[in-house]
Amino acid sequence: MRGKALHTDNASAGDFKSSNDLVNGIHSITRSAIENNMMSVLTDCPSREKLGWLEQDQLVFPALAANYDMEAYLRKIVRDMADAQTTEGLIPSTVPEYTSLPGAYRNDSNWGGAFVLVPWQLYTTYADTDTLRTYYPDMKRYAAFLKTQVSDGILDYGLGDWFTPDKSFPRAVAGTYGYWRVVDALSRIAGVLGDDADAASYRSEAEVSAKALTRKYYDEATGTFGGGGQGAEVLALDMGAVPDDQRQRLLDHLVGSIRDAGYHLNLGEISLPAAFRVLSGAGHDDIVYKIATQTTSPSYGYQVVHGNTALGESWDGGPGQSQDHFMLGAIDSWFTSRLAGIQQAPGAAGYQKLLVAPAVVGDLASASGSYTTPYGKVSTSWHRDGSAYRLRVTVPAGATAEVHVPVTSGADRGARMLRTEGGTAVYEVGSGDWSFASVYTPAGD
Numbered sequence: 001m002r003g004k005a006l007h008t009d010n011a012s013a014g015d016f017k018s019s020n021d022l023v024n025g026i027h028s029i030t031r032s033a034i035e036n037n038m039m040s041v042l043t044d045c046p047s048r049e050k051l052g053w054l055e056q057d058q059l060v061f062p063a064l065a066a067n068y069d070m071e072a073y074l075r076k077i078v079r080d081m082a083d084a085q086t087t088e089g090l091i092p093s094t095v096p097e098y099t100s101l102p103g104a105y106r107n108d109s110n111w112g113g114a115f116v117l118v119p120w121q122l123y124t125t126y127a128d129t130d131t132l133r134t135y136y137p138d139m140k141r142y143a144a145f146l147k148t149q150v151s152d153g154i155l156d157y158g159l160g161d162w163f164t165p166d167k168s169f170p171r172a173v174a175g176t177y178g179y180w181r182v183v184d185a186l187s188r189i190a191g192v193l194g195d196d197a198d199a200a201s202y203r204s205e206a207e208v209s210a211k212a213l214t215r216k217y218y219d220e221a222t223g224t225f226g227g228g229g230q231g232a233e234v235l236a237l238d239m240g241a242v243p244d245d246q247r248q249r250l251l252d253h254l255v256g257s258i259r260d261a262g263y264h265l266n267l268g269e270i271s272l273p274a275a276f277r278v279l280s281g282a283g284h285d286d287i288v289y290k291i292a293t294q295t296t297s298p299s300y301g302y303q304v305v306h307g308n309t310a311l312g313e314s315w316d317g318g319p320g321q322s323q324d325h326f327m328l329g330a331i332d333s334w335f336t337s338r339l340a341g342i343q344q345a346p347g348a349a350g351y352q353k354l355l356v357a358p359a360v361v362g363d364l365a366s367a368s369g370s371y372t373t374p375y376g377k378v379s380t381s382w383h384r385d386g387s388a389y390r391l392r393v394t395v396p397a398g399a400t401a402e403v404h405v406p407v408t409s410g411a412d413r414g415a416r417m418l419r420t421e422g423g424t425a426v427y428e429v430g431s432g433d434w435s436f437a438s439v440y441t442p443a444g445d
Helices: 021-036 053-061 061-065 071-084 114-126 131-148 171-192 196-217 230-239 244-260 272-281 285-292 300-305 331-339
Strands: 012-018 342-344 353-356 366-373 377-385 388-394 401-406 408-411 416-421 424-429 432-439
Touching: 012 021, 012 061, 012 196, 012 331, 021 061, 021 331, 053 114, 053 171, 053 377, 061 114, 061 331, 071 114, 071 131, 114 131, 114 171, 131 171, 131 196, 171 196, 171 230, 196 353, 230 244, 230 272, 244 272, 244 285, 244 377, 244 388, 272 285, 272 331, 331 342, 342 377, 353 377, 353 388, 377 416, 388 401, 401 432, 424 432
Parallel strands: 353 401
Antiparallel strands: 012 366, 342 353, 366 377, 377 388, 388 432, 401 424, 408 432, 416 424
């Protein structure tokens, strides 16, 4: 028998490669799972349900866009969401709604919230304001629907941190997090569209929800949140549901929990992308790398060494669940954004202003990647041999880049140094090919 793979004809938008074969294997199985589920909609799996479950579209959006040109495709899926919206404002969890599911399976803020979050991500990635403007009134109707379920800032309804092995996870944390992300994004969307009154109103709603979770779930005596599980603490840190003067304490507890678990994650798909954002944002890319390079269960590497050719639905990726599911694929965007170092500057849209800051971690000797932005292809490649480090960057025409180089000893003529940050030199460059060299030994080497 011979099988033929079918999927939509979305052009490849990027690539990634490193000196670590296990990391490359994780990238390969994640990319396969994404590609295999690109049909008329993004299905959750091509075998069992074939439904367009929406949470993946927003949670894994950075990995989707890093691998494929998703602009027109996801604009079409946003239109599908609008078509499926009910008179009450509900966005069902599966779109098109071929079957009406019961209770929380039809109504969860992290699933329906894709109707707000995907347009926002289309804007930040492709500078698409048309989708924001077209569906903004419908997005507001969805937020108003969710608000009817909110009590004292908390939305205690939904599926929780889906598929988490942590049975102590408080459902209200995930439900409120989903609501918070909706109103937080709406405040930003309103700002882009020039509606200052709405921007302030939604910002206020987001703050009320974050503070409500802080009051209910943060334990100042122990410095833990929601019982101390990884997923609850990740979400609290991601949305700021912790007092400012306690944030480092909670972060330390989270890192300690991950370290004590042998650098394994004990969380579900809702908190998974937030875990990588929180850890990387706090300067713990070394921790993420250790998570990525585990081969015992539960881990991505476990699936690679056991022969999976596509990412599985469960952490083990074994029989009994779908073996072709991209919902846990959030780590793949970390490969592109941190190991290859391709990002855009904070607050930018459409990749006109790039940020190139590769994370040189663990035993990684090299990494390279590319991404086709609206301005053209940006590419990076770095290599280290002992303490000798070299970085090459290509910036497309019309774009500029801020390049972070550790302990720089030289750079091409024309690169303007902006500042130094600890052991890092920060340069500003325009379009073209650039090369930087330094002497650098990461901590722990």
